Amino acid sequence: MNKTFVKNIGLLCTPTGSHVHAGAEQGRITKIENACVLMEEGKIVYCGPQAGAPAGAEQGAQIVDAGGRLATPGLIDAHTHLVFGGWRQHEIPLKLAGAGYLDILRMGGGILSTVKRTREASEDQLFEKSMGFVAEMLSMGVTACEMKSGYGLDLETELKQLRVIRRLAESCPMDIAATFLGAHAVPEEYKDDADGYVDFLVNDVLPAVEEQKLAQYCDVFCETGVFDVAQSRRVLGAGKALGLKPRIHADEIDAIGGAQLAGEIGAVSAEHLIAADEEGMAALARGGVVANLLPATSFYLDKTFAPARRMVELGIPVVVASDFNPGSCPSLNLPFAMNLGLLRYKLTPEETLNAVTINAACSVGMEDRLGSLELGKQGDLVIWDAPDWEMVLYRFGSNLCRTVIKKGRPLAL
Ligand code: NIG
Ligand code: FE
Numbered sequence: 049m050n051k052t053f054v055k056n057i058g059l060l061c062t063p064t065g066s067h068v069h070a071g072a073e074q075g076r077i078t079k080i081e082n083a084c085v086l087m088e089e090g091k092i093v094y095c096g097p098q099a100g101a102p103a104g105a106e107q108g109a110q111i112v113d114a115g116g117r118l119a120t121p122g123l124i125d126a127h128t129h130l131v132f133g134g135w136r137q138h139e140i141p142l143k144l145a146g147a148g149y150l151d152i153l154r155m156g157g158g159i160l161s162t163v164k165r166t167r168e169a170s171e172d173q174l175f176e177k178s179m180g181f182v183a184e185m186l187s188m189g190v191t192a193c194e195m196k197s198g199y200g201l202d203l204e205t206e207l208k209q210l211r212v213i214r215r216l217a218e219s220c221p222m223d224i225a226a227t228f229l230g231a232h233a234v235p236e237e238y239k240d241d242a243d244g245y246v247d248f249l250v251n252d253v254l255p256a257v258e259e260q261k262l263a264q265y266c267d268v269f270c271e272t273g274v275f276d277v278a279q280s281r282r283v284l285g286a287g288k289a290l291g292l293k294p295r296i297h298a299d300e301i302d303a304i305g306g307a308q309l310a311g312e313i314g315a316v317s318a319e320h321l322i323a324a325d326e327e328g329m330a331a332l333a334r335g336g337v338v339a340n341l342l343p344a345t346s347f348y349l350d351k352t353f354a355p356a357r358r359m360v361e362l363g364i365p366v367v368v369a370s371d372f373n374p375g376s377c378p379s380l381n382l383p384f385a386m387n388l389g390l391l392r393y394k395l396t397p398e399e400t401l402n403a404v405t406i407n408a409a410c411s412v413g414m415e416d417r418l419g420s421l422e423l424g425k426q427g428d429l430v431i432w433d434a435p436d437w438e439m440v441l442y443r444f445g446s447n448l449c450r451t452v453i454k455k456g457r458p459l460a461l
Contacts, residue, residue, distance in 0.1 A: 050089055052456050053109040054429065055098060057083040058116035061437045062095075062421040063406035068338060068365035074407070075360075075398045085119065087427035087456035095421045112451060112458055114431045118440070120401065121421050122191025122428035122452065124408035125382045127319055127340050129229070129373035130195045131178050131209045131216075134165030136374045149349055149376060150273055150301060159199070159233040162374050166199035166209065174212045181372070181380055182220045187461045189430040189449035190382050192223035194369075194412045196267055198232030201245075203253050206230050210262035221454040223428075225412040227265035228257045228292060231275050231283045246279045250286040258290040264413060265316065266292035270306035277305040284313055293413070295340070299323040300376075301351075311335030317367070317411045321354045322346055329355070333362045338411040341403075342371035343388035344379055356393035366395065367411050368403040387444035397438050427456035 060083035063069055069076065086094040086105050094102050142152055152158045166174070185193065195213045200206035210226055217224040230249045238245035257263050266287025270280040284294040293316050298306025300320035307328030310318035317338040321328070322345075332339060339359050346353045359366050368389040372380035379385075386404055389395045395403065409419025417426045431451040434440050440448050452459045 049108065050456055051109040052087045052112060052427065052453065052458065053105050054085045054112045054114055054119065054431070054453065056116055057085070057114040057119040059083070059436055060085070060095070060119045060421065061401060062121055063402050064420060064422065065406070066415045066419065068407055068410045069402040070365040071360065071363040074366060074402050075396055077398045077401055083119070085421060085427070085429060087453070090427055090455035092421060092423055092425050092427050095423060110458065112431070112453065117450065118432040118434045118436055119421070120430050120432065120437065121405045121419060122430055122454065123189045123382055123404045124412065124414070124418060125185065125190050125193040125370050125372070126317070126367050126408040126411045127342060127369035127371050128193055128195050128380065129198060129371070130181050130380070131174050131197070131212045132162050132166050132199045132374050133169035133174065134162060134374065135378070136161060139375070153233065154273065158375055160236065162199050163201050163233070163235065167202070167205045171208050171212060174209065175215055178212055178216055179220065182216060182222050185380055185382070186222065186452055186459060187449060188381060188383055188447055189432070189452060191428040191430070191452060191454050192409070192412070192414055192418050194225040194227055196227040196229040198229030201230065201233060201235035202237070203256060206253055207256060207260065207262065210257065214262060221459055223414055223418060225265065225414065226263040227267045227295065228254070228263040228287065229267040229269070230254070231268035231280070233269065233274060242275060242279055246275070246282050249283055254286050254290055258292065263292055265295050267295045267297065269297040270304065270309065271297065271300055272302045272304055277309050280306065280309055281313070284315070288313070295319060299328060303328055307332055310337045320345065322351050324355060329359060329362055329364065332364050338365045338367055338407060340367045340369055340411055341389070341393065342369055342377065342385070343392055344381070344385040345371045345377040346392070347388055348377050348379070353392040356389070356395055360395070360399065365407045365410065366399065366403050367407045368400060369408065383440065383447070384444060387441055390441045397441055400441060401437055427453060429453045
């Protein structure tokens, strides 16, 4: 039997329940001092004060002594573009000279340059590279994540990216949700014909993705000069009809109505929302949409930060994720994004913990098994070299993750 007993946890911090934590509840977490967690066959069978541990907890168990440190649920990175060819460090001089993100894209760089490199890369090359990223994420306490396609923009390469994601899910100790983001940019082949490209996605690519069961979500980059609201509505509607749940890159640079669309179609999440206005946020609140906020992207693009406090006030559940990608956020460091969530969004430590655990789990459909340390949930737990959660957020830039337990098994990091 796979049995693991984590003892001597100085402080255990976790959300409670498997629902989104919004409004005042975004700031509520359970704290247990002198705790322990017992896991059997990958699931939590006891989580609470050590004094109340079941008799025989240590018997036949692998013992992990937390040494008085902090334990939390495994972190969940609910927004990444992790599978891609090449990098884009050659854009740095353009950035320093003042070129904006959309300027670089218009010049044929940006996403389209990564598309070229991703098309050239073999499936095995993409897989190997992505495995390295997954190992890096695990080493920082991230035990589940979402990954998107969107650097193929043709049938073959979109499917190739999604197959890599499936292989990663099958071979890594990481729970992974897959998102089809064929509508990430308009490819060269359809230059000046975004509608024609949308037709192609709807008629050819989406049905293939669905038939091969390669994704659970469909996403679109709704932005000035990329896909407008009508085109985004078509893509997400077609995806939804095939059973792919909608999520949307909205109001990253300009507020062109993406948040309203998210609310209207009942998207699972709207991502970025840097430029979200009152009307857009009202639509999110009405539609029960999760706000997937990506502060490291604001940092890297030198933009303002999404109005996270206002969202909490409006009862919109807030998630903080990395947005790891080679263009707007070449960092997969979720703890760094959490630190920005605290310092720039002004989320409290408790709100930040819910943002990267239970709310993130809800936004990627894993809330029944992940996102909190509770009876019956999967044994995904992190021990931090810290006495409390505040320390993890405060020591930005350092990796305080000490031990990662995935499905009840300690990982060799
Ligand atoms: O979330 N905005 C669209 N997609 C990514 C950036 C992708 C890229 O630049 O390669 C984002 O910021
Ligand atoms: Fe993104």
